[in-house]
Amino acid sequence: ETGVTQSPTHLIKTRGQQVTLRCSSQSGHNTVSWYQQALGQGPQFIFQYYREEENGRGNFPPRFSGLQFPNYSSELNVNALELDDSALYLCASSFVGRSEQYFGPGTRLTVT
């Protein structure tokens, strides 16, 4: 069974740029959730994708958007990057109807 994978591991961007982060779900999982974890804080829910559609969203602006593909992999896109977007971005996969969410290793984004 393959776990959740994310790419890239680290990324450095400049304020105002755009970034795309990628996630591959754990084998058999069809739901992907994205979380933002600021340094020293707990993860915060950004949004969830199921059946290639957004299935719920946290308190994040529209410049945070996502996609889910037929193979259940997912992308997180952030436009007009701000310094406060610097964080660890985590992807979690789950199976619809099941409570357990399994996290990937995360992508560390630094905005300068």
Next chain:
Amino acid sequence: QQQVKQSPQSLIVQKGGISIINCAYENTAFDYFPWYQQFPGKGPALLIAIRPDVSEKKEGRFTISFNKSAKQFSLHIMDSQPGDSATYFCAASMTGSGNTGKLIFGQGTTLQVKP
């Protein structure tokens, strides 16, 4: 009402001791309470979870105690080992039909187990 409050912020325990981390919530609609363990530079790993119809769940050295009336739950790590040194997060979610199951996390507890 969506908050989960976790304490203490940091904890130092001697090897072989018991580590106890506490969490409190307000929203009685939460019905799933997991604990995650996170090592530096890694993603959170699901450790153990409980539902409100059970007062205690044990898996190996890890035990969750759940007090529904007090809206509190805690993680007990028995026989703590240096390898348990990590940051621990409690979380809560609503998992019923129509809910995303999004996890609301506590602020985290950094555990150091001294040899």
